[in-house]
Amino acid sequence: MIEVREVTKRYGTKTAVDRLSFVARPGQVTGFLGPNGAGKSTTMRMVVGLDRPTSGEVLVNGRRYAxxxxxxxxxxxxxxxxxxxxxxxxxxxxxxxxxxxxxPRRRVDEVIDLAGLGQVAGKRVGGFSLGMGQRLGIAAALLGDPSVIMLDEPVNGLDPEGVLWVRNLLAGLAAEGRTVMLSSHLMSETALIAEHLVIVGRGRLLADTTVADLVAQAAGGGVRVATSHPGLLRDLLSRPGVTVTSTASEELRVNGLTSREIGMIAAEHRIPLYELVPHQVSLEEAFMDLTRDAVEYAATPETTRVLQEATR
Structure with a gap:
């Protein structure tokens, strides 16, 4: 278990981490997310004693790392x-x-095989690709057969097979009852690996939740309906407690009715439906919405517009 208790870290006048508290528990994968400059790396360094908190404490299995x-x-x-x-x-x-x-040496051989490095075990690390270096780093992390595993960007540089290997590896470690914590900028991959999320921005805790709850909260509920008769369906669905808005020329978002109720009304009036699904957003969309005001390094709207035009 990793426990971060009211931790603050300052470098001169710069506060990198500000009264941060969370727990990464055994038996699950915790995704540690945040924009660049959010304090993720500083926090992870404090977990293993590479940086000392200005105040607060960080415990691994009930003790400081040292x-x-x-x-x-x-x-x-x-x-x-x-x-x-x-x-x-x-x-x-x-x-x-x-x-x-x-x-023992046999454990070294085990993690080399586990990481798929058998054919390059005798080669110098300076000649390794980024993906091979990642595999070696993961092998080193597993060397002591620890109960807690903490990885920063573990799939960076890996090919699709390597990404799948990491995904299955971390899921298996969590299933064994170990604590797994990873930091990543790949939201789609985090959504597949992690159950628990800790999201930080400007050194502060923004969310301590599950992937499902964060996505559901960002989606805001409602049902997305696609039909060739949006005006007619809107009129039929409009009633007290129901909100119907247009999201595209043939698409409606309905709040206040279930998919079943909308389907029944459409069927009664012989209105064809092309889509009838609960409104959903991706983890990336939910993350961007949550951290919008906590982004420290962002392009200006004008720069974004110029780049978009240049790529057309």
Missing amino acids: EHAAPLREIGVLLEAKAVHPGRTAVSHLLGLARTHGI
Whole structure:
């Protein structure tokens, strides 16, 4: 378990993390999300003692990281895939880590096989692609067979097969009862992997929720209806407590009636429907809506317009 308790981190006059609290629990994948500059990396560094909180505390399995006698057996971490001496081979890098904790050679071989690095285990890391470096970083995170795994952008640079491997790996680790926390900018992938979400902006907590609840809240309810007779259907559906708005020339959004009720009314009046589905938004849309006021680095509307025109 990872517990972040009222943590603040300042660098001079800059507050990177501001009274942040959340818990990443065993048995689930927690997605740690936020715009660039939101304080995610600083928070993850504080989890493993690379940065010290100005105030508050961060605990891993009930203790500060530095208080664990064998921290690699408690939490496995990937913060920077390229943070490996380029002259070392993959196997020598993992062996060096293993010897600091009395981890046997057979475990090194196990994680090399698990990460699909068997054919390149004896090659120097400096020649690895980004995807191979990610696999090595994940292998290192799993070396101590820890109960907590924390990964920063674990699918960055991976091909589709590698992305699927990470997705299945993390789901399997959570199913074993481990705590899994990952930070990612890929909303579509996070939606497939994570159940629990912690979203931060400008160092503060914006949401501590589930993917389903965040998306449902952003969608705002309602039913999307597509028909060739939107005006007629609008008139038939209009009544106290029901709101009908147009979202496109042949599309309506209805609040206050269920899909079944709308379908029955349309059928009674022989109005063909092309779509009749609850209104939905993606995790990306929900995230963008939630963090709109917390984006620290954003292009101006004029810059966005120029770029859009240049790509036409």
